[in-house]
Amino acid sequence: MKYDPGKIESKWQENWAADDVYRMTASDGNEKYYCLEMFPYPSGKLHMGHVRNYSIGDVIARYRRMHGFNVMHPMGFDSFGMPAENAAIERNTHPAIWTRQNIEVMRSQLQDMGFAYDWEREIASHRPGYYRWNQWLFLRLLERDLAYRKDALLNWCPSCETVLANEQVEENLCWRCGAVVEDRRMSQWFFRVTAYTDELLDGLDELDGWPERVRTMQRNWIGKSSGTRVTFDVEDSGEELVIFTTRIDTIFGASFMVLAPEHPLAERWRENGPGPDSEQVPEEFASAIDKLEKMPRRQNLGEASDKAGVFTGYYAINPFNRERLPIWITNFVLMDYGTGAIMGVPAHDERDFEFAQKYGLPIRPVIGPGEGDSPAWVDQPDQMEEASSLYGVLLPICGDYAGMTSEAAQQKMLEDANAGDFGETAVEYKIKDWGVSRQRYWGTPIPVIYCPDCGTVSVPDEDLPVTLPEEAEFTGAGGSPLGRVESFVNVDCPTCGGPAKRETDTMDTFVCSSWYYLRYLSPHDSRQPYDRGDADYWGPVDIYIGGITHAVLHLLYFRFFCKAMADLDLLSIREPVTRLLTQGMVLMGGTAMSKSKGNVVDPGEMVSRYGVDATRIFVLFAAPPERDFEWDEGGIEGCSRFLNRTFSLIEGSHEALERISGAGEGTHLVEPFLELRRKAHETTRRVTQEVDQRLHFNTAIAALMELLNECYAATAAVPVAEAGMAAWVYRDVFERMVVMLAPFAPHLSQELWEMLGHEGYVVDQAWPTYDIAVLARESVSMAVQVDGKVRGSIEVPAGLEDKDALVAEALKNSNVARHVKGRLIARSFVVPGKIVSLNTG
RNA sequence: GCCCAAGUGGCGGAAUUGGCAGACGCGCUAGGUUCAGGACCUAGUGGGCUUCGGCCCGUGGGGGUUCAAGUCCCUCCUUGGGCACCA
Known part of the structure; x- marks a missing residue:
C-alpha cells in the first residue's frame, strides 16, 4: 500500500468532526493552557503566512493537550475593515456579502489544514453579536472618562478618506495604502491610553516571555523622557512662555526661543501682529506663519532638511541670567509634544545649531568635556562646526553653576527654579491617546447620540447593538457613509425623546482585536461579553502567535484594553499575554510573498500536491519559527519523503509485529536493540525539550528524522519478523515515534496509530517519557x-x-x-x- | 546618526553550560533497481594535501582571554530590523 495523504487526511478530518474531537470540554483538575493565534482578516484565501502561523499554534496546542492540559485553541475572523468596503466599491457588492463569502472560504481552508480548533467558538467581529460588545465596552470606557471626544490635529489619509491613529502612520505614510498623510483638525473620539503610559512602559520589564525586540519597540513608541518645564517671561507683554527641556544644564547657552506655529502665543500674535522689533507688517507676518504651518513636519528631511522661521519681534527673559532672547516661530517644533515651545541652544542641539546657522543667531557653548583635551570651541565658539550634545562640565560663563557636572547642574537648577517658582520637573511621552473614530462604513457604529438639548448622550445598554444599516452607499468619498443614511442618523434622544442625531463615525477595527481573546470564552452569550469565571480561569493567554508587524499597533492596544478592563472591574489580570511568539515571514526571491509581486505560493496547491501534513512539516522544518525563511520546492519534497518513509516503515512491519506481539518487556536485549531503544528515548528527550521550552520545531522534526533513519537501519539488519523476543522494542519505538509525530503531522500519525492496532485518537495519548536508565550507555x-x-x-x-x-x-x-x-x-x-x-x- | 539582532558548506539550517563544527533536510556524485524517465534503496559529499597512517586550513575580517572559542572580550566590515526635527 502506498502513502496517500489526500485519502488519509479527509478520512480523519471526517472522523474528528463526527466525534467533536477538538471541542473544548474542560475537565476538572487539569491545568489550563490558552493557545492563541492572531485571527486573520478574511481577505479571500489563506496564504503561506497564515499556514505557518497556524501550524505553529497547532503544534503547541496538540502538544499541550497530550500533556494533559485543558487547551483553549480557538479561531475567528477580524472581519471589519477597509478592504471589504473597497471590494464592495470595486465589485459593486456589499461588504457583508464579500466578507461572508471570504469567511466561508477561509474557514473551510483552515479546516482542510486539520488545525485543532474548536469551531463551536468561532467569532467574527462584523457580526452584531460581537460588535455590540465593542459598543458596550466603549460605553464603559466613556463612563470612566477613558473614552472622550476632543478637537485635535489628526492624521488624515486622503486615499482611505479617514483619520488614522498615530500608530497607523509609518514615516508619514498610511500603514495600509501608503498615501501621504495630511494634518487635519477634526473632532474625534479617543481612548485615554495615556492614563496607562507608565504601567504600559514598566510592565514591559516583567514581560520576559516577550521578545526583547518587541519590548524595545514598545518602549520607543511610548517614548518617555524626563526633564524640566521652565517658565520665561515675555518682555513688556505680561505673557509667560513655558518650555520643556531635558537639558536644563545648557540653559546658559540659550540664544533664542522657538514656538510651534499652532502655539497659542503664536496664534495670538498672528492675529494682533508682530512685536515692536519686527521689521514685518502684520499681513506679511501672518502669512509667514501660515506658510510655516503648512510645511511638511514630523519627518526628518535629512540633509535637505529646511528649517524655516520668522522672528516675532518679541523677547523672552532667561530666568537664570536675565538675558533677552528673541522669540521665533518655526516649522520644526511640534505643538503636540511638550509645551509646543523650546529654548534654542545651538551649541548643544543639532537642530538648534542648524537653525541658528541659517538665521545668524549666536552659538554659545556652555558645556565642556569633563576630562581630556578641550576642543577648540571651548575658548573660540566660532570654531564650532557641529553641536555637542555630550554631558560634561559647565563652563565659566554659567555663573554659580560653573564647574558643576551636567548632572549636578540639572539637579541644582531644578531646585533653584522650584524655589524661584519658574520651573518644575516634567515627564513627557511620545505616545498619544488612541484616536478611534473612522469615517468609514464597515466598522462598529459608535454608540453615541447628539441631542440639541441634552448634548452627547450614550445609547442605553438595552438598545445595543446599534446595528449597521444595510442600505448605505459605497462611493469611497465624501465623509462617513453612515451620515447619508437618514433612517440611521435621525433618532429620538434617549434622554428627552426629542429629535437627535447619531454619531456617524465607526470605530477603528483595532478595537475588535483588543479583547477578542475573551469573547472566545463565551462566543454565544447574549447577556454579557464573556463569563467572568471563565476569564479568570483561562486568562492570561499562555502563548500568543503572530507577525511582528503588530509589535506596536495591536499589541499595545491589547495591553491597554486589558489594563482598562481590569480597572473597570471586568478582568482580574493586567497583562493579556504571558508568552509572545513573533513568527517570521515566508519569503520568495528574498521578499515577502505578495500578489502584486506575483511570487505567491498557494497553500492549496501545495496541499493537493504533497498533502496537508507535508506542508505543515515543511513550514515548521525550514527554520526556527521567529526567523524568515525562503520557500523552497525541494524542501517540501524532502518533508514529503520523510512522511512516506515513516508510512512505509510501519506499513511494512505492523503485520509481523501483530503476529509476535506476545514477546514481552524485560527480555534480555542484544546490542542493536539496546541502541535503537536508547536512540528512541534520546529522541523523546530532544523533541520534548525543543517543543516545550525553545519552540524550535525544526530541530524537533530533525530528531524524528534521525530516529526514522535508525529504524530503517535496524529493520534492514534484523527485520521485524525475525526479531523474536525483542520485537517489543520495535513496537515501543514505533509507537513513540508515531505519538511524537502527532502534533506535526496529525493525519498520518493518526493513520499509523490505527495501523499499529490502536483505537481512539492519538491526540488523546499521553506524551511519551524517557528513562535516564535507558539513555545510559555502557x-x-x-x-x-x-x-x-x-x-x-x-x-x-x-x-x-x-x-x-x-x-x-x-x-x-x-x-x-x-x-x-x-x-x-x-x-x-x-x-x-x-x-x-x-x-x- | 542612535539602538538591537544576525553573519557557519553550493543552499535552508544544527551545535542546551566554552569541550570532537557542519546534526537534519535540499542539492550534487557514484552504485543498485528500472525498457526509459521518475520514484525508491545504498554509499559519499567543508577546502587543500596525503606515503591512505594521517596532516594543514576552516564559523564575516583583525586582535585578545583560555589547556580548549562558532560560543567570552575588544575592534572593524556587511546585512536585516527598530528609532529618528519628540527638545
Missing part, C-alpha cells in the same frame, strides 16, 4: 587533545571519571602517543564523558 567516546588539537578519541566505561586512568587510556591511543612523542605531560584537563586535554611542556 561506554562513551571521548575526544583527546594534545596541545590544543584533537588527535584521537578513546572509548571508555561510562562512569569513569578518574583523571589518571583517563589520561593513561588516552596515551594508549597510537596517534595521541605519536603527538606526545615521549615528552612529559605538563598539565592535563579532563571533562568526564567529553574530553581529555593533554599539554606537553
Whole structure:
C-alpha cells in the first residue's frame, strides 16, 4: 500500500468532526493552557503566512493537550475593515456579502489544514453579536472618562478618506495604502491610553516571555523622557512662555526661543501682529506663519532638511541670567509634544545649531568635556562646526553653576527654579491617546447620540447593538457613509425623546482585536461579553502567535484594553499575554510573498500536491519559527519523503509485529536493540525539550528524522519478523515515534496509530517519557587533545571519571602517543564523558 | 546618526553550560533497481594535501582571554530590523 495523504487526511478530518474531537470540554483538575493565534482578516484565501502561523499554534496546542492540559485553541475572523468596503466599491457588492463569502472560504481552508480548533467558538467581529460588545465596552470606557471626544490635529489619509491613529502612520505614510498623510483638525473620539503610559512602559520589564525586540519597540513608541518645564517671561507683554527641556544644564547657552506655529502665543500674535522689533507688517507676518504651518513636519528631511522661521519681534527673559532672547516661530517644533515651545541652544542641539546657522543667531557653548583635551570651541565658539550634545562640565560663563557636572547642574537648577517658582520637573511621552473614530462604513457604529438639548448622550445598554444599516452607499468619498443614511442618523434622544442625531463615525477595527481573546470564552452569550469565571480561569493567554508587524499597533492596544478592563472591574489580570511568539515571514526571491509581486505560493496547491501534513512539516522544518525563511520546492519534497518513509516503515512491519506481539518487556536485549531503544528515548528527550521550552520545531522534526533513519537501519539488519523476543522494542519505538509525530503531522500519525492496532485518537495519548536508565550507555567516546588539537578519541566505561586512568587510556591511543612523542605531560584537563586535554611542556 | 539582532558548506539550517563544527533536510556524485524517465534503496559529499597512517586550513575580517572559542572580550566590515526635527 502506498502513502496517500489526500485519502488519509479527509478520512480523519471526517472522523474528528463526527466525534467533536477538538471541542473544548474542560475537565476538572487539569491545568489550563490558552493557545492563541492572531485571527486573520478574511481577505479571500489563506496564504503561506497564515499556514505557518497556524501550524505553529497547532503544534503547541496538540502538544499541550497530550500533556494533559485543558487547551483553549480557538479561531475567528477580524472581519471589519477597509478592504471589504473597497471590494464592495470595486465589485459593486456589499461588504457583508464579500466578507461572508471570504469567511466561508477561509474557514473551510483552515479546516482542510486539520488545525485543532474548536469551531463551536468561532467569532467574527462584523457580526452584531460581537460588535455590540465593542459598543458596550466603549460605553464603559466613556463612563470612566477613558473614552472622550476632543478637537485635535489628526492624521488624515486622503486615499482611505479617514483619520488614522498615530500608530497607523509609518514615516508619514498610511500603514495600509501608503498615501501621504495630511494634518487635519477634526473632532474625534479617543481612548485615554495615556492614563496607562507608565504601567504600559514598566510592565514591559516583567514581560520576559516577550521578545526583547518587541519590548524595545514598545518602549520607543511610548517614548518617555524626563526633564524640566521652565517658565520665561515675555518682555513688556505680561505673557509667560513655558518650555520643556531635558537639558536644563545648557540653559546658559540659550540664544533664542522657538514656538510651534499652532502655539497659542503664536496664534495670538498672528492675529494682533508682530512685536515692536519686527521689521514685518502684520499681513506679511501672518502669512509667514501660515506658510510655516503648512510645511511638511514630523519627518526628518535629512540633509535637505529646511528649517524655516520668522522672528516675532518679541523677547523672552532667561530666568537664570536675565538675558533677552528673541522669540521665533518655526516649522520644526511640534505643538503636540511638550509645551509646543523650546529654548534654542545651538551649541548643544543639532537642530538648534542648524537653525541658528541659517538665521545668524549666536552659538554659545556652555558645556565642556569633563576630562581630556578641550576642543577648540571651548575658548573660540566660532570654531564650532557641529553641536555637542555630550554631558560634561559647565563652563565659566554659567555663573554659580560653573564647574558643576551636567548632572549636578540639572539637579541644582531644578531646585533653584522650584524655589524661584519658574520651573518644575516634567515627564513627557511620545505616545498619544488612541484616536478611534473612522469615517468609514464597515466598522462598529459608535454608540453615541447628539441631542440639541441634552448634548452627547450614550445609547442605553438595552438598545445595543446599534446595528449597521444595510442600505448605505459605497462611493469611497465624501465623509462617513453612515451620515447619508437618514433612517440611521435621525433618532429620538434617549434622554428627552426629542429629535437627535447619531454619531456617524465607526470605530477603528483595532478595537475588535483588543479583547477578542475573551469573547472566545463565551462566543454565544447574549447577556454579557464573556463569563467572568471563565476569564479568570483561562486568562492570561499562555502563548500568543503572530507577525511582528503588530509589535506596536495591536499589541499595545491589547495591553491597554486589558489594563482598562481590569480597572473597570471586568478582568482580574493586567497583562493579556504571558508568552509572545513573533513568527517570521515566508519569503520568495528574498521578499515577502505578495500578489502584486506575483511570487505567491498557494497553500492549496501545495496541499493537493504533497498533502496537508507535508506542508505543515515543511513550514515548521525550514527554520526556527521567529526567523524568515525562503520557500523552497525541494524542501517540501524532502518533508514529503520523510512522511512516506515513516508510512512505509510501519506499513511494512505492523503485520509481523501483530503476529509476535506476545514477546514481552524485560527480555534480555542484544546490542542493536539496546541502541535503537536508547536512540528512541534520546529522541523523546530532544523533541520534548525543543517543543516545550525553545519552540524550535525544526530541530524537533530533525530528531524524528534521525530516529526514522535508525529504524530503517535496524529493520534492514534484523527485520521485524525475525526479531523474536525483542520485537517489543520495535513496537515501543514505533509507537513513540508515531505519538511524537502527532502534533506535526496529525493525519498520518493518526493513520499509523490505527495501523499499529490502536483505537481512539492519538491526540488523546499521553506524551511519551524517557528513562535516564535507558539513555545510559555502557561506554562513551571521548575526544583527546594534545596541545590544543584533537588527535584521537578513546572509548571508555561510562562512569569513569578518574583523571589518571583517563589520561593513561588516552596515551594508549597510537596517534595521541605519536603527538606526545615521549615528552612529559605538563598539565592535563579532563571533562568526564567529553574530553581529555593533554599539554606537553 | 542612535539602538538591537544576525553573519557557519553550493543552499535552508544544527551545535542546551566554552569541550570532537557542519546534526537534519535540499542539492550534487557514484552504485543498485528500472525498457526509459521518475520514484525508491545504498554509499559519499567543508577546502587543500596525503606515503591512505594521517596532516594543514576552516564559523564575516583583525586582535585578545583560555589547556580548549562558532560560543567570552575588544575592534572593524556587511546585512536585516527598530528609532529618528519628540527638545
